[in-house]
Amino acid sequence: WQAEFRREMGHDMPVKMETWEDVLEIAQFFHGKDWNGDGDPDNGITLHLKVGGQGFFHFMALSAPYVVIPYPGEPKTKVTKYHNVYWFDPETMEPLINSPGHVRALEMLLKLSKAGSPAMWGWSLGEAWADFLSGNAVFCFSWGDVGSLSQDPTQSVIKGKLGARGIPGTKHPYDMQKGRFLDLDKPNMVGNQVGCSWHPVISKYAKDPDLCYYFIAWQSTPEINHWNVYMGWTGVDPGTTYDWFPPYGTAKVEEYVAGGYDAEDAKYFIGAYQDNFYNYPIFQNYMRIPGTPEMHEIWDVHLSEAITGQLTPQEALDRTYEDWKRIVEDYGKDTLLKLYRESIGYKP
Template sequence: MNADQVRLNLHEVKEEFEAATGAKLNIVEVTSDEHFARLISDVTNRVGKYDLSIAGAWWLGELVEGDSIVSYDKYYRDPRFPKWNIDDVLPAPRSQLEYAGRKYMVSNDHDGQVMYYRRDLLADPRHQAAFKQKYGYALGVPRTWDQFRDVAEYFNGKDLNGDGIPDHGLSLHLKVGGYGMFHFMSFSAPFVIGPGNPKLYWFDPQTMKPLLESPGHVRALEVLVDLVRFGPKEMLNWNIGTSWDDFLKGQAALTFTWGDLGGLAQQEGSKVRGKIGTAAIPGTREYYGVAQHRWIKTAQPNQVGNVTGASWAGVISRYSKAPEAAYYLLALMATKEKSMVYAARGWDAVDPGRRFHFLPPDGNAKIEDYLRFGWAEADVRDYSHAYFGNFTNKLQLPYLRIPGTFSYWQALDVRLSEAVTGQLSPEAALKAASIDFEEITIRLGRERQKRAYRTSLGL
């Protein structure tokens, strides 16, 4: 999920790109914090210093609505350019590559959050017997957040890595400014989104009034605040790397996060290689239908897919002096041969999302594609199937990509922190976030925001 890591792939193709095109590739490296501001400044002032950018998917509404980038529709089938197939991209991540029916982002990284669990702990007969005695049902991979809570509570305080020190039920990163709000999005989705409410999560598309105060959002935050008790207190100030390290050291039974963790778990120093299971984000037994104004029960766990994260992918500046060369570079990196390497090695921030990334029966990748990069076979089979299920789930958390998206998310991040640290109740925190959202919408223009929001939802 880190754009800084994507630079590795650009450096790897530099020589090949220059030999094929005769162009010179100058790679400008900036931090994630600087990235968006640099690009927006360049296109707003029509400078054209940067021909392309490896952009976050949430930027797309702002960039397209601002007429700052160009579609690559006219290049896509042109035989002069490297060939890649957009139809290989699974339905959910593919929706991020297009806007208002035109192609803007070239397939690269495909973010989404899944649940990770310690397979060895859940399979231990001693834990199975003790868990069943305490909770009255069999210990297994959680399919609902209620089950997730029980598993986290059960393992919290137990030594999970054999060092004699008590460990945690779960690990999260909740520091303000550290992308912690993404966790709430994935977590809360099944409390709000369901078969009778597939899209109403962020705003009312008729009025742009925020929906964050719905009973579904409030209950989700109440459950999340309760869950925080089963992790270390320090995680309230953890960034993403610290949280991942905690899990990789074998100090937590559960987490939910991006695909990077599955790849990092295979690297030297990991204490969980061969022990890390992956599954879909848990669901709920009922969700709040915003349009129906009531809770709706489901026969099976209501699990909702997501493309939570940045899904870093290339876009071409409208002010590029070499748009064809820019597309050539992005298409080269999107070819099957290169994309398979990026996804399989796992640690370079490029996560799977195309059919050839997934093992049979879901896709047509070969197990050897992963084993040669050090994956434990059981780990990658779980990982592959979980991500395929996440991206092909018909129910998906609507992805916000309108002007001001990150301003909305930063406001939500602050209010969520106030809830998990006990400064505000979940209800008060979400009410405050709704007020923040309204202020941003008024500042940017309600009608403009409404048009962009409806376009982004395909309405």
């Protein structure tokens, strides 16, 4: 396939996939070809784009390198009006969600969606994962659960064939201070922690809260937590030093193999996590202010309107901008501005 890619595209396949542009090119190349030999045309990529199907979280990650750029001095993580910001202008609380960087990223998502099944706009996690695990899609852009599920012989035919990498970047991020897209020699890489804030809660109506807490604490011990990561398909993904391989942690490939992993698959899977957490210069921050659920929900709807062709990417994000402005006003602009600044570490 690499020789055919070279003939068709005029250059070598960018197998490192350091940018979303690389991913798109490979997905477009493979889409519609019978690359798995089953007699049917196959997909370049599989995505879960259904409203309510968590797809907006993934646009968050995809769009970050188009929007978030590092501080030009030290430290690279310093937050200014123009650097290491994604959601709002930290001086005015004006939404940034329809910035040129966000729009270009949504244009990229739209192109990616056309390199897969036309049914993807209605897919939730299960359908998107199944397309990949059945060997029908080259790429799956999703949560880390896919890495462990790929090892489950009852769901997957790709064990021993898994590759993985951290979130790609782009060489063309938007610089809000200069008001233009940059043309970089190396990709702008923005690490991602979307999904890393899952935690157990105890209902105030629990009859035995102490017993609930004991169970939670037991699940959180290093021995049990690590077992949940490497042994089976629990939905508990890698996230601690005892899940990582040296030099970042203390885990061993043999532990994952004992849990049912192919050794090389485990190296790719855990390696992608390690790269994301340790080798990216900056990270995208979460939105942690009142009104976040409402903003996420309306954003999800407008993203779907763009993916399904009801609106252009610019129109969809312009509508998101207007809705977010209204939500900010409803909650109190001054109150949210103070909380937003605190949440991202911005000091006026």
